[in-house]
Amino acid sequence: MNYKKTTIATTFLISIILMCISCNSNETVVSKDDYRGVVLYPSDIRSLGADKLIDILNESNINLLGIHTNTLTEDLDSLKEYLVSPDGKLLIDLCEENKIDIEYECHVLQEILPRTLFDNHPEYFRVDSSENRTNDLNMCFSSDEAWLVIEENVIELLEWIKPTTNRYFFWIDDSYDGFCNCDECKSLSPSDQALMYENRMLTIIRNVNT
């Protein structure tokens, strides 16, 4: 009898603990959903100025600012130039004061694996569907040597890209047919190759963001 009572009590206790864990995880999800954000380029922010932008964000109940950098339009140099400028520093301070989080949307694969490396290391880059090695888009996702270059550049990048949400966004080049068809990659779908990129980036980020 005592054994049965103990078993029932233990089961009840475990159920309560599981419910609490479940409640807590739900709360975490809800708090993430509380973000109301906008994504802007550095030039958008520059054109308004930090003061004016913060007023607009506050009036619109926006508490998350995503700053987009894109190799083809506003590259990493452009982002860095803004962040170290007086207005960029003011923006960071005002966001903190007004409890507005900042994160960075990085479409920069072409910069963290510079296209100029193609001349000496074509093997870092993809083989297109016509079986030509090209540096037009993305990379050979199976090239460990290319990944060493990316790792070195991303570690340097993370010294000045500091999202207050601790969330990072690094994307492959957008394209329908921009993946690698080399012997090692050709059995991998575009989704597989994109996932390889995200997982490798995650490993790099976790190694420095402990």
Ligand SMILES: [Zn+2]
């Ligand atoms: Zn490949």
